[in-house]
Amino acid sequence: KAGVTQTPRYLIKTRGQQVTLSCSPISGHRSVSWYQQTPGQGLQFLFEYFSETQRNKGNFPGRFSGRQFSNSRSEMNVSTLELGDSALYLCASSLDAGRYNEQFFGPGTRLTVL
Amino acid sequence: KNEVEQSPQNLTAQEGEFITINCSYSVGISALHWLQQHPGGGIVSLFMLSSGKKKHGRLIATINIQEKHSSLHITASHPRDSAVYICAVRYNTDKLIFGTGTRLQVFP
Numbered sequence: 001k002a003g004v005t006q007t008p009r010y011l012i013k014t015r016g017q018q019v020t021l022s023c024s025p026i027s028g029h030r031s032v033s034w035y036q037q038t039p040g041q042g043l044q045f046l047f048e049y050f051s052e053t054q055r056n057k058g059n060f061p062g063r064f065s066g067r068q069f070s071n072s073r074s075e076m077n078v079s080t081l082e083l084g085d086s087a088l089y090l091c092a093s094s095l096d097a098g099r100y101n102e103q104f105f106g107p108g109t110r111l112t113v114l
Numbered sequence: 115k116n117e118v119e120q121s122p123q124n125l126t127a128q129e130g131e132f133i134t135i136n137c138s139y140s141v142g143i144s145a146l147h148w149l150q151q152h153p154g155g156g157i158v159s160l161f162m163l164s165s166g167k168k169k170h171g172r173l174i175a176t177i178n179i180q181e182k183h184s185s186l187h188i189t190a191s192h193p194r195d196s197a198v199y200i201c202a203v204r205y206n207t208d209k210l211i212f213g214t215g216t217r218l219q220v221f222p
Contacts, residue, residue, distance in 0.1 A: 033210070037155075043200065043212035056209050088155050098208065100145055100164070105157040 002027065004093050004106035012112045018079040021109045025072050025093030031055075032074040033103065034066060037088040046089075049074055050097035078111075086113045117141075120201050120213035127220050133188040135216045137201030140182065147210070148175050148186050149200040157200075160186070191220045 005024045013019050025032050033056075034046040045058040049068035066076040072093075078085055090108045094101035119138045127133055137146070148160040161168050161175040163184070168175050172191075177184040188195055201213040 035210075042214050043202070045209045045211070048208075058209060090155075090157060092157075100162075102159055102162045103147070103210075104159060105149075108155045108157075110155070 004091060004104055006091055006106040006109050008109060009107065010110050012114060013081050014114050015081055015083060017081050018077065019081060019111060020075055020077045021089055021111075023074045023076075023091035023093075023106060025074070026104055029093035029095050029104070030072050031094045031097045031101065032068055032072065033092045033094075034074070034076050035090045035092070036060075037090060037108075038086070043090075046076065048097070055097055081113045083113050085111065087111060117205075117211050118201055118203055118213040120216050122216060123214065125216055125218045127191050127218070129192055129220055129222050131191050131220075133191050133195075133218065135186045135199050135218070137184045137186070137213055138182060139203045141205065143203045143205055144208075145204045146177055146184050147202040148184075149202060151198045151200060151215070153197075193220045193222050196220050
């Protein structure tokens with residue numbers, strides 16, 4: 001079975017631009033979660049989607065948004081980019097939603113904002 | 115204050131040594147995860163546990179619910195074990211809260 005894939009792997013943007021990142025979960029997995037990792041804040045939860053619905057959201061501004069499609073693929077969007085948005089963005093998929101489901105992580109998208 | 119505390123922050127060891135990484139959390143949780151992150155950035159889920167002990171190869175994870183504490187042990191450590199090990203917990207909100215990680219370097 002193919003693992004979680006994320007595209008693109010690397011991205012360079014300038015302040016004020018917007019960006020869309022994509023995540024394809026493991027086949028059959030219905031839940032996708034997004035995380036941001038920075039040297040200063042470590043790993044932080046962004047949001048979780050299950051069956052095209054946002055199930056949970058972390059403490060991030062409204063510039064961060066996401067969605068999930070009927071095939072479980074997910075996208076996250078960051079508008080009006082700031083320097084502090086430079087980070088590794090990871091998505092993880094699990095078979096189902098809920099606390100007892102193991103998560104499988106993708107390789108991440110490294111976003112640099114100049 | 116981080117709700118998930120890991121210790122030590124950095125750890126160096128000689129090949130073959132027994133290694134322990136600790137994780138403490140503040141309130142009752144539904145599940146605890148141990149993750150491994152290599153320098154390239156990719157994260158691998160090592161264990162998910164809500165009670166007791168799990169073993170996979172040279173890795174052992176334990177959790178003490180009463181003491182709100184978990185340990186990750188690596189027996190017979192090897193240079194390929196060099197990575198950042200991250201503890202993450204799920205509280206009632208189902209969101210994963212991450213520790214700051216333990217950077218392990220194993221030298222031959």
